[in-house]
Amino acid sequence: MPNDSNAAANGHSAEDIRWMTKAIELASQGRGKVEPNPPVGCVLVRDSICIGKGYHQRFGGPHAEVEALSDCDDASGATAYVSLEPCCHHGKTPPCADALIRANVARVVISVVDPFDQVDGGGIERLRSAGIEVITGVAKEEGEELLAAYLKRVLTGMPWVIAKWAMSLDGRIATKTGESKWITGPSARSAVHELRASVDAIAVGMGTVLADNPLLTVRLPKPTKIATAAETDAKTANNSGPLVRLVYSRSRVPDLQSQLVQTASQTPTWLVAGPEIATADLARLADHDVETWQCETIDPVEMVRQSLLWLGSNDNPRGLAMTHLMVEGGSQLLGSFAAAGQIDEVHAFIAGKCIGGHSAPGPVGDPGIKTLADATSLRMSRMDSFDNDVRLIYRRQIAATETT
Numbered sequence: 001m002p003n004d005s006n007a008a009a010n011g012h013s014a015e016d017i018r019w020m021t022k023a024i025e026l027a028s029q030g031r032g033k034v035e036p037n038p039p040v041g042c043v044l045v046r047d048s049i050c051i052g053k054g055y056h057q058r059f060g061g062p063h064a065e066v067e068a069l070s071d072c073d074d075a076s077g078a079t080a081y082v083s084l085e086p087c088c089h090h091g092k093t094p095p096c097a098d099a100l101i102r103a104n105v106a107r108v109v110i111s112v113v114d115p116f117d118q119v120d121g122g123g124i125e126r127l128r129s130a131g132i133e134v135i136t137g138v139a140k141e142e143g144e145e146l147l148a149a150y151l152k153r154v155l156t157g158m159p160w161v162i163a164k165w166a167m168s169l170d171g172r173i174a175t176k177t178g179e180s181k182w183i184t185g186p187s188a189r190s191a192v193h194e195l196r197a198s199v200d201a202i203a204v205g206m207g208t209v210l211a212d213n214p215l216l217t218v219r220l221p222k223p224t225k226i227a228t229a230a231e232t233d234a235k236t237a238n239n240s241g242p243l244v245r246l247v248y249s250r251s252r253v254p255d256l257q258s259q260l261v262q263t264a265s266q267t268p269t270w271l272v273a274g275p276e277i278a279t280a281d282l283a284r285l286a287d288h289d290v291e292t293w294q295c296e297t298i299d300p301v302e303m304v305r306q307s308l309l310w311l312g313s314n315d316n317p318r319g320l321a322m323t324h325l326m327v328e329g330g331s332q333l334l335g336s337f338a339a340a341g342q343i344d345e346v347h348a349f350i351a352g353k354c355i356g357g358h359s360a361p362g363p364v365g366d367p368g369i370k371t372l373a374d375a376t377s378l379r380m381s382r383m384d385s386f387d388n389d390v391r392l393i394y395r396r397q398i399a400a401t402e403t404t
């Protein structure tokens, strides 16, 4: 939460920071529902009073500025606090910069400048050309924190990667015989299902498919009242479509009797396959509705990079870029993601158990690093406790463009 001394250091007033914090809070309500769009919030203020507010609520729906303008009768002379630079292009909706100009606002305060190439300062330029005062970079760190996944996708073309694992107090994700069900208790496992419900896709390696025969669906506790169809959909699919299950395999394919293959007709299941897997094996999987994308490389780290570019593009079978991918292990696949520099967020669930044994795996396997300077460095974001387990969440910081 920004304070007055930060405000003075950045040259932004405490009032601007207070209203921007409100806009960012509103924006966060759209997270998980608007992707691949960014979550954005807007507050309209006149004489220190909020006269309208809104946020981008669903993919394809009105943007935050339009929601806020329709929440007030007359915005003339007001200040608009927007967590991301207003757009200046025709996408699924008309440009928000034009809507603010038409509404006669006097001032626009922005947290993060949008690096998306069809905006990239263009919204600011258009507002200034219309004689509107524009200030940027207000509560920028908080704005970037909320927009991190969007910023990563726009800047790199790849989805934000959440690595999730459950481990013992002594850092093992399975026993030396490979047993891992269950390290944590039911409450922690429910939190994993909530996390699954908020991402576009979950990935595992072939080792996990063989060891655990996982289902990888969202299984949340039954609601206490009868849920409407819309509520049920919201819990099992974000606005961009249902959860996709991804299996990374370089040489082996999942058994046709595995739970993933047997349920592929109900829940999208895609194989990220190495180039050497036989076409006949892939055809058998296709007969069971498993879609395959074959990498050009067998190199595990390069395979991660290529697959992320594919998932972050509109060329994947869903036809819409993915913003959040969760990798649920095991340690070899997570080792490749770490070596590719592609772990952006970690949810480490830690149970009050010690497993021991040199051969019992840790969460992130080969190839590993030689010097600490090469370690994936993330910032502490949150800590939750569930009965006798805890969850630590660490995240990467992503900076957008410089303040304009």
Ligand SMILES: NC(=O)c1ccc[n+]([C@@H]2O[C@H](COP(=O)([O-])OP(=O)(O)OC[C@H]3O[C@@H](n4cnc5c(N)ncnc54)[C@H](OP(=O)(O)O)[C@@H]3O)[C@@H](O)[C@H]2O)c1
Residues within 6 Å of the ligand: 164, 165, 166, 167, 172, 173, 174, 177, 178, 179, 180, 181, 183, 204, 205, 206, 207, 208, 209, 211, 212, 248, 249, 250, 251, 252, 299, 300, 301, 303, 304, 328, 329, 330, 331, 332, 333, 334, 336, 361, 365
């Ligand atoms: N506690 C937890 O949170 C947790 C979570 C998951 C798993 N586990 C446990 O972990 C163990 C399995 O771990 P694991 O490390 O053997 O399995 P894994 O990481 O799930 O799978 C490794 C296999 O995936 C394939 N693969 C395809 N692309 C890859 C890439 N780019 N990088 C790395 N591997 C790639 C390779 O097999 P091919 O070359 O043959 O295709 C590789 O042998 C099991 O005991 C399981 O119960 C625990």
